[in-house]
Amino acid sequence: MASSKKYWQSVEELKGSSIVETLSKNEFVEEIPTDEFLGDKETLESSATSRRDFLKYVGFSTAAASLAACEGPVRKSIPYIIKPNDITVGVADWYATSMADGFDFANVLVKTREGRPILIMPNKEANGSTNARTQAAVLSLYDEQLRLKAPRKGTEAISWSTANTEIVAQLQALKESKETVVLITGTLASPSTEKVIADFTAAYPNIKHVAYDAVSASGALDAFEAFYGKRALPNYQFDKAAVIASIGADFLGDWQGGFEKSYSAGRKSENGNMSYHVQFESNYSITGANADKRVVLKPSDQVFALLNLYNAVTGANVPSKATPADATVKEVAAALVKAGSKGVVVTGLNDKNAQLIALAINDALQSIVLDTTATSNVRQGDDTAMAQVVADMKAGKVGGVITYNVDPLYTLANAADFVAGLEKVSLSVALSLQNDATANATTYALPTPHFLESWGDVQAIEGQFGLMQPTIKPLFDTRQFQDVLLQWSGSTATYYDVLKEFWNTTVLAGKSWNQALHDGFFTKKATATVRAKSVNMTSIAAALMSATKPSEFELDLFTSTALGDGKQANNPWLQELPDPLTRAAWDNYLTVSMADANAFGFDNPVQDNGAINGNYANVTVNGVTLKNIPVMVQPGQAKGSVGLALGYGRTHGLKETMQVGVNAYPFLIGGKNIQYGVTIEKAAGSHKFACTQVQKTIAGRHEILKVASLKDVLDTKLDPKHSWNKPTYVTYDHQEVEASTIDLWDDHNREVGHHFNLSIDLTSCTGCGACVVACHAENNVPVVGKHEVRVGRDMHWLRIDRYYSSEVATREEAVASGLSGGDLYEVLENAAENPTVAFQPMMCQHCNHAPCETVCPVAATSHGRQGQNQMAYNRCVGTRYCANNCPYRVRRFNWFNYANNNEFDFNMNNDYGKMVLNPDVVVRSRGVMEKCSMCIQMTQATILTAKKEGRKVAANEFETACTQACATGAMVFGDINNPEDDVAKLKEDKKAFHVLDAVGTKPNVVYQVKVVNTNNA
């Protein structure tokens, strides 16, 4: 209610006296003596502050104020006030730890700078090796987009203590009502975690633990169990093999964790013990690319070939069918029998019976390649058990679900059933690193730390233990899965205590915990001995035959080199890593054989901007249809088969730019990587691919990438320089001399100091791409995104060129067959229908006579005393002449600002992602050229360390990021002025050659001829 009361200040006002009115009009009761002040000229003139001074003050303060306002954005950094004991600013600390994300397992060393992990490298003492995903995992740590940052109930934030209280109460209730609670985890391979889980299930007997792998090896596990009585995988020691027959097993890729290290150890021509590797496959895998003989077979024929091989090796006569490759199968069988215990057969068919046949062949051969004692734990998922869980959930037989480190909503073919099941359970908890689909569907989403923030242990191979230790304080409000389980079990111990106690009592056998933690690994002799059980092979073969339903099209699902099962799909380094074969980044696609592509009218036309396009296909498998899958015509794909990579098409929680490709998991029905009865139809539209290389073949320029047969290489009577490793010869002074010996220039004086060389063995290089990601991480190489890759602007300092063979093997043969002109080019430029493949890592060749150096007008690129071609970014004005004059085309130009630019919203555009940047390497600005520096920051650090310790740099002490990351030892770096260095010997090896020697660039990167054991020498 408004008040109508009137307030008055004086009696006069109340009375309405006129003086009040007068005064109220006059703001100042007393007159201000302005005239007195201003009118007095003398005072003004005598004043120290003149009008001019006044204006000066005004001017100055305005300028000062505006200058202060113009200050650049402030970035606060907090210095160490008291230096931590273990951190010296500017000096990296390395920690030994282990990676285990359920798909990739590795003993690694982690480089930290000022408390931030910035690089992952293999722990070579622990025989560790890293693939591209392990290398890139350090960036996934800082993935603030996808990581689950705080506990959540539904969509509400919740504290850990409330969550724990609520969940424990519900667990107790479920325990009392004796309802099953399912704990679904990925492959853990962690003995201490298994103990924690055992304690947990002891506290809650109604809990059932199921291991689930998105891409499982369930068939192999079941088969091994049936054969040897232990649910594990054999560890294949391919270095012991003389003959390797692989039927669809991509064992250099992700098959059972990958075996590139032991494989390449068994393929050293210099030792004369190179294995003979035959690959029967439908997709073109990197394993097939490395094989001595690759036989194209569609999946159903692979099954029959496996049975035929079994019959041929063992002399049995189990039912089978003829395949187009039977002649080769017979040859391979003969070779295997000849090799005896040094022969091995592996198959990638995720089917118990097929795996049993392979085990039976190996058993018949008494193969020593399979280690059935020190078995492998890298895949533990049980497809049957998981299928049962989903069925039970859907039937309402499950009271609660706890998931850890799995995303069944994304990876299950029958994800809808899982969702339906989730609605029927009373308790659903996702313990997850990522804010993935499952974490969004469960009641509780509890964040777990990244492995770089965690304690833990891994036993990937029986007896080979790895320790995991935190390398950074958890970035988010996370708790370890094990700690959470301990708390739920009612234990007050922390997981660290449990881990240490477990190791001291069970693993270390009296050895030092501190030493084990320092080393990051501990090796024990595996004790379990297992025996082959007898199995009825005929019934198995019959079951296999009946399960194999040859159809017009068969689908072979695989994991791509870059993304694997898709756990790190939000990692820009991996998205930008091109596929080794198709060299397409940022995509998955249906690989189709050339013959089928012609029938359907699929093609990949090259566009005017250099990129390639593709058609779309709708694919139906078992009633499930995926629409608009881009099609890539793949030379060497088996006719009647199509391939599709898993791990793409993830959407939940991913940055929009990373939501690329199609999700192929709905096709992984029953966990089977082979699906029969596939129907394909061409769909409308055109897909834009982002490939880093579009030319398929080497176009007759075979001196770029030399390939020799093992027979020739071992033949001591042959002079390599005139047979299989022929340099370019020219006539000079009427004599035939090597082109590279003729020079207009004086040589650099190399007598003093180091002279760096890098040797790349094309035989050992599997094309895995680990070096590419390592280079990204070490050198702050920017990610540019799909469109920029598409238009040919990827920034990779190190790339791996891929060359398919053409229908006519060499230019000489083509010319001899009467081809010339355009016809000749066409034959040499197009890939054969079933080509062989060679990989060639290509980076700055650090030419001693570098064409780039002479053409730069401002001398921004010049030669270092140690052999490097150096690039001074600050001096570069960006004419790009150097790139044009580089015959290897390894220079990369900063077309835009790639850091702090919303157009390039990758790790260099957010504060978390920037934590991975290497402080030793500058982030380049736009308009400058960049390229491989031979990791000069690393070589300088090595030199300085030696200097500080008052010694010479030891032999083989120098390393670069790519050589460190290379699992197979294909890349060797060092100082050729030190005769003890391996690279000094490799440079003089009979296999050594320089790419484009005739140009006269005299590179400091030397390649070793690719040796293939074509005729099983």
Added chain:
Amino acid sequence: MSSHYEAPIREPLVLGTKSYHDITEDIARPIEGSANRNWYIAFYISLAAMLWGFGCIFYTVGTGIGVWGLNKNIGWAWDITNFVWWVGIGHAGTLISAVLLLFRQKWRMAINRSAEAMTIFAVFQAGLFPIIHMGRPWNGYWVLPIPNQFGSLWVNFNSPLLWDVFAISTYLSVSLVFWWTGLLPDFAMIRDRAVKPFQKKIYSLLSFGWSGRAKDWQRFEEVSLVLAGLATPLVLSVHTIVSMDFATSINPGWHSTIFPPYFVAGAIFSGFAMVQTLLGIMRKVTNMEDYITRLHVEYMNIVIILTGGIVAVAYASEFFIAWYTGSPYENYTYMSVGAATGPYYWAFWSLIIFNILIPQLLWFKKIRRSFIMSFIISIAINIGMWFERFDIIAIVLSKGHLPSTWWRFEPTFVDVGIFIGTIGFFFVLFLLYARTFPVIAQAEVKTILKSSGAHYKKLRDENNEH
């Protein structure tokens, strides 16, 4: 310099019954009169194109070279193509004014002023590209050997790009001085006729106080001769050095020893074509038909067919050598079977048609003396010469040594916009020039009026004064 006798069989160089005063009037008319509608239309179109181009340049400098269509394997395309094209166009001016002066070719007098203006304006356009094609053009001055405090940094004298800097800047400055020297008496003429005080002031400044005394004329003649001597080697040197951007590199197709003479011939070829194009328009627009005659057109066409012939032989030689080496690396040079049948076949055949086939029409006297045909052929050559540079750069870079690096180039709207912008800028300058400068060297033309003017020849014929 002027002789008073000329063989009667020579065709007159000045038509009509011109007196000295008529010439003065004719030349001064465009400057003193007001511009017609056509001039304004042309000017505004050019201005719009120029501003659009400037916008594209600002966009490029502000955002990054990534707004162009270049990629990791093709580091140059339209930028350097346009650069070489414009530099080439700039060649005719100096050739006409310097070399023809030394050879005492009187017919040059009608065209040298505009040819040189074209040279200077074209070199402006050319000079833009090396600057804006840089990733960091704000540091462009680093290519100059200026003593500095950046450390002991100095330019790289091995780099052909640095030679370019010297060659182009020398060429521009000598051409400018030469041009201006020739302009002095003509500016003085305008100054003397000017009635508005502002105009008078400007032209007296521009004419450097020319008084018309005998001493002035003597010095004028001497300086012209000396500058002609200085400029003549530049005609050869500039494009020689531009060609070295390619010839000293190691790319198959660029690394070619015949590039210097071949580029110089190509530059004169394209320069004369552009002179034909411009004068074809100008003689109509400014009513200079009596001064720029069929004879002039024919003479220029003869130079065109000569230099075009040299260029054609160079192409044939490149094609032959690429094949003859038998090296697979030479399969895809811009003159090869690979180029003719590859993805850039259209660029290859454009070059062959516009640059080799069409100019052969000039062997026919009728065509050679036809204004309209000369104009059309000159346009064709302008296009053909652009394709020559595009082919050399883009086709060669698109197929490098390693097949893994084979790529293609597609221009963006910015590439196109900047090129159009330079054409606009060029015409803005040329149109302003045509309204403010004496477009024909009237003082020089007057010296040949009595020997080569049609009227005087006729008088001599009638009076049998031979």
